[in-house]
Amino acid sequence: MVREQRLEDLNESRYQRLEDLNGSRYQRLEDLNESREQRQVEEKAANRSNEFQRQLTTERYRDELLVAYIKDMATLLEKSNGSLTADEVTATVARAKTLTIFRQLDAQRNIQIVRFLHEAKQLSGIHKNSSLDLSTAKLLDIDFRDAAGYGDGA
Numbered sequence: 460m461v462r463e464q465r466l467e468d469l470n471e472s473r474y475q476r477l478e479d480l481n482g483s484r485y486q487r488l489e490d491l492n493e494s495r496e497q498r499q500v501e502e503k504a505a506n507r508s509n510e511f512q513r514q515l516t517t518e519r520y521r522d523e524l525l526v527a528y529i530k531d532m533a534t535l536l537e538k539s540n541g542s543l544t545a546d547e548v549t550a551t552v553a554r555a556k557t558l559t560i561f562r563q564l565d566a567q568r569n570i571q572i573v574r575f576l577h578e579a580k581q582l583s584g585i586h587k588n589s590s591l592d593l594s595t596a597k598l599l600d601i602d603f604r605d606a607a608g609y610g611d612g613a
Contacts, residue, residue, distance in 0.1 A: 525568050528560045529575055536579060543581050543591050550591070553581075558596055566600045573598075 532543070535553055539545045543553035557576070561569055576582050581591045 544589050561596050
């Protein structure tokens with residue numbers, strides 16, 4: 460009887476150990492999955508943050524390009540008595556800078572450039588000089604209806 464009790468206790472002990480091992484394995488797997496999921500969440504958050512920072516940097520860069528372009532053109536306008544087409548060199552420089560900036564900026568900023576040139580009277584042949592030649596400019600994705608606020612003080 461004592462022997463049977465020992466065998467029963469031994470079997471019960473083995474069974475308990477197996478249950479404990481299985482429980483430990485299951486807990487480790489759960490912990491690993493939870494850890495993996497947490498890393499994925501953190502990775503996605505980091506990617507979103509990096510993308511936001513990249514977009515912010517791009518926006519700042521484009522703003523700086525726009526400001527620099529307007530300053531350069533204002534200087535050219537001052538030096539050439541208000542006409543970017545008064546002489547061939549100024550016209551060539553203005554055209555090259557304008558075509559280059561159009562490729563570097565987005566549609567909204569390109570509208571600002573067109574508005575600037577229009578308000579500086581560089582796009583109409585009304586003056587004694589011809590307008591700035593932008594015939595090869597690729598002004599894609601620009602809705603000029605949004606920029607048509609020339610007459611309303613916008």
